[in-house]
Amino acid sequence: MWDYTDKVLDLFYNPKNQGAIDDPNEAGVAVVFGEVGSIACGDALRLHLKINIEQDTILDSRFQTFGCTSAIASSSALTEMIKGLTLDQALNLSNKDIAEYLGGLPEAKMHCSVMGQEALEAAIYKYRGIEIEHHDEDEGALVCTCFGISDNKIRRVIIENDLSTAEQVTNYIKAGGGCGSCLANIEDIIAAVQAETATTSARVAAELERANQPLTTIQKINLIQQVLTEEVRPVLMADGGDVELYDLEGDIVKVVLKGACGSCSSSTATLKVAIEARLQERVLPSLTVQAV
Amino acid sequence: MTVIYLDNNATTKVDSAVLEAMLPYLTEYYGNPSSMHSFGGQVGKAVKQAREHVAALLGAEESEIVFNSCGTEGNNTAIRAALAAQPDRRHIITTQVEHPAILNVCKQLEKQGYTVTYLSVNRQGQLDLMELEAAITGNTALVSTMYANNETGVIFPIEQIGAIAKEYGAAFHVDAVQVAGKLNLNMKTSTIDLLTISGHKLHAPKGIGVLYVRRGFRFRPLLLGGHQERGRRAGTENVPGMIAMGKAAEIANFELKYMQRETRLRDRLERGLLAAISDCEVNGHLTERLPNTSNIGFKYIEGEAILLLLNQYGICASSGSACTSGSLEPSHVLRAMGLPYTTLHGSIRFSLSRYTTDAEVDRVLEVMPGIVKRLREISPFNNDQAEWLQDRETATVGAKA
Known part of the structure; x- marks a missing residue:
């Protein structure tokens, strides 16, 4: 059995803000939703936002989730966290913030928090009319064919969360968690990212050293x-x-x-x-x- | 809170008579059955009696019973033994729905140069014997199939499979871990060469298993060492485990005639759930099935969430969903059956035992509809929004991979 925190269990057993938001057709208020996941993946989230257009703030937020305990708890946590924020503030939320709000998630369940962050981004981008149909997945080569994940997305999660093993990548975005045939490729990407980071740091340090002024x-x-x-x-x-x-x-x-x-x-x-x-x-x- | 334990295919409660039988061998009679003194010798006699009870349950001879530690050891040993018996043959036939203790051994053997055929199953979880006949050759060393599936309870036509294996001179191993104590077994009239069973699935404790080895089968042990188990499984005997296994086999043999009781309870549970809850279906063939197992797919919701809500009522079951396995992929058994994803992720297995009562079944029937309703209210995949998943819902894993 997974080792869930009391906060995760509480939000699972007593979820807050579940359901959709009906569009009130009020002036100055917009209602929008963002979706990630699918039945095939085993989890999916539809995040609904009610937005004050003039102030660019989130008035209300609700969720509909197909998924496990931590997927439901992460969704509910997210809706609590973003109410009252400006959209820019909301976009700054990372999956780590969601996990921290929950008092932590089992490592293998970190992808539930990533799903929350992605749905939020999807909803706000949709509201702002930014095309995100092709962001991530279709750019860059497909690495994990089981879950349809590109090398760009893998690079991003490695850089943002400072990941160092393929297992962590699987826990965060599922890549490599199906047939496992791309695990070696993921390890190569991690090595490349680490090499780039190390080179950059070394070069920057060397430059500063040389200058020393x-x-x-x-x-x-x-x-x-x-x-x-x-x-x-x-x-x-x-x-x-x-x-x-x-x-x-x-x-x-x-x-x-x-x-x-x-x-x-x-x-x-x-x-x-x-x-x-x-x-x-x-x-x-x-x-x-x-x-x- | 009282526990309602409906996860007996995972493990079972130790029968109190079994516990009582084994306890003296943890305290008073601690001798080594191989010793020359009578203190150890009396232990040896008790082990012999236990072996007789296991032989009786399997319809086998006492000398054909090899005690070991668990089902996984039995399966590993059986495969290696069968390959060692005919080293020139380099082909293995098994099925896509085996336990990992078979599948992972086969995967490793493929790396070592063996060819493995994984027979497919249909939507009801059944094999097609034509596929077996098309795959088997004179190069086939071993046919290894389970007797009945742990997740769905679907029973394979063992003697028909065995007849085909014999025709080509291949060894025939059967993983009967889920079957011992649930179906009548008679090795004397069977084509089975090697058969795996495990103690903790039939009310003995964990840590004891049995491999049946047909007399005359050219057997090579997995573990090398002392002469225990007639040289077929080295290592000082787990005497308390063996005594427990003997007692559990004796009781199981007696209880076999009451299995209709479990079938009746299982059917009442299953029919009740299907009647009370929309959009759910039984996974696996309805009649070619173990008497105690029911696997039901509840659409549009996810299994781990169902289990945690059941857990609130003390009800223990299991699920084939990805989130319960930690592997991110749902059950390989249900995927091999080609079930739609929405059924895969929302599958729940209830497995009963002789301890299951009508009151427990009533309790599940009472709470389950509310649990499903509650999760469906949270889910975005409600009936009115079904268009979102139209093309995804019917995709099988084959299509995804």
């Missing part, structure tokens, strides 16, 4: 380019977006957001979280990022 503008630009290319763009591209360095004025990094990122109103969040924080950590703490 305030970075010149050229050095800054080189370092920023490296981090963008090796660590930021793969993540954005997995979501159908992209970024390009436009200019550098002092410590102000000017970038152009492309693809889905360009039209996505959560791009502020992308800028701050995905790009600025990463550049501050990797290059210089005083950097700020602006979109042009």
Whole structure:
């Protein structure tokens, strides 16, 4: 039997916010839902949002879930967590936040929290009119044919959750959990990601070491380019977006957001979280990022 | 809370008479049956008696009974022994719905150069003997099938399979772990060469099993060591386990004539559930089936969630859903049957025993409709939204892989 926390069991036995949301047809209020999963996968979530259009906030949230104990509990937890948030704040929620809210999930059940995060993203993208039909899966080569998972999605979950084994990847997004024939490929992807991260860190460290003094503008630009290319763009591209360095004025990094990122109103969040924080950590703490 | 235990294909309660019989061999009579002194010798006599009871249950001779540790050991030993007996033959025939203790051995043997044919089953979980006849050749060393399936209870036509195996000179092994104590077995009139049974499935404790080895079968042991079990299974005897197995076999042999009672309870449970709950169906053939097993697929909901809600009422069952296995794929048995995904993930197995009562069946019938209703209310796959899953619902795993 799985070792579920009391919080998981409580939300399973007494789920909050189950059901759909009827569209009240009120001015200034939108109702939308996002779906992930299917009967074939063994779990599926339809997440409903009621949105205050002017304030860009979530007024109400409900769920319909086909799945196990932790799938139902994760869905219910998510609806509790996002009420009152702005859509940008909601997009910043990660599967880890959901798992933490539940006091942890068994490792083999982490994919339930990923499903919640994906449904939320799907709902918000749908509301914002961003095409996500083809994001993830259809870009990049299919690695896990049993569950239809591409190398982009696998790279993303490895980078975001700092995963180091194929078993962890299976626990998070199911890849490799069917016939198991792609487990060796997943291990190769992990090794590649680790090698890239190590190379980037080493190069950045070496550059900083060599400088050992305030970075010149050229050095800054080189370092920023490296981090963008090796660590930021793969993540954005997995979501159908992209970024390009436009200019550098002092410590102000000017970038152009492309693809889905360009039209996505959560791009502020992308800028701050995905790009600025990463550049501050990797290059210089005083950097700020602006979109042009 | 009282436990309503309907998971007897997983394991069973130790019969109190069995416990009573074995306890003195954990305390007072701790001698080694191989010893020369009479203190050990009296233990040897008790083991001989236990062996006789097991032989009687199987319709076998005492010398054909080899005690071991469990069903998995029996299956591993049987396969290796059969291959060692005819080393020139490099082909094995088994089925897609075997226990992992067969399938994983076969997978490894494939890596070692053996060819393995995995016979398919139909929607009712039954074999097609034509497929066996088409696959078997003079190169086939072993045909290994289960007597009855652990998940669905579906019974295979053992003697017909055995006749085909004999025609080609292949050894015939049968995994009868789910069958001993539920169906009449008679090795004297059977084509079976090797038969696996396990103690904890028939009210003996865990850690004791038996491999029947037909007299004259060219047997090679798996474990090498002392001369115990006539050199066919080395290792100091698990005397308390053997005594328990003997007692359990003696009781099971007596209880066989009351199996209709279990069938009646099982049928009452099954019919009651089918009548009270929409969109559910029995998985597996309705009559070619063990008397105690019922596997039902409840559409649009997931098995692990059903089990946890049943657990609230102290009801123990099991499921073939992906989420209960930890493997992310639903039961290989139900998939081999080509069942739709919605049935796979919502499958629940109830397996009864001689301890199951009418009151327990009533309790399940009382709570189950509410559990299914509750989960279907949470599920997005309700009748009004069925279009979402139209093309996915009928996809079988073959199509997915």
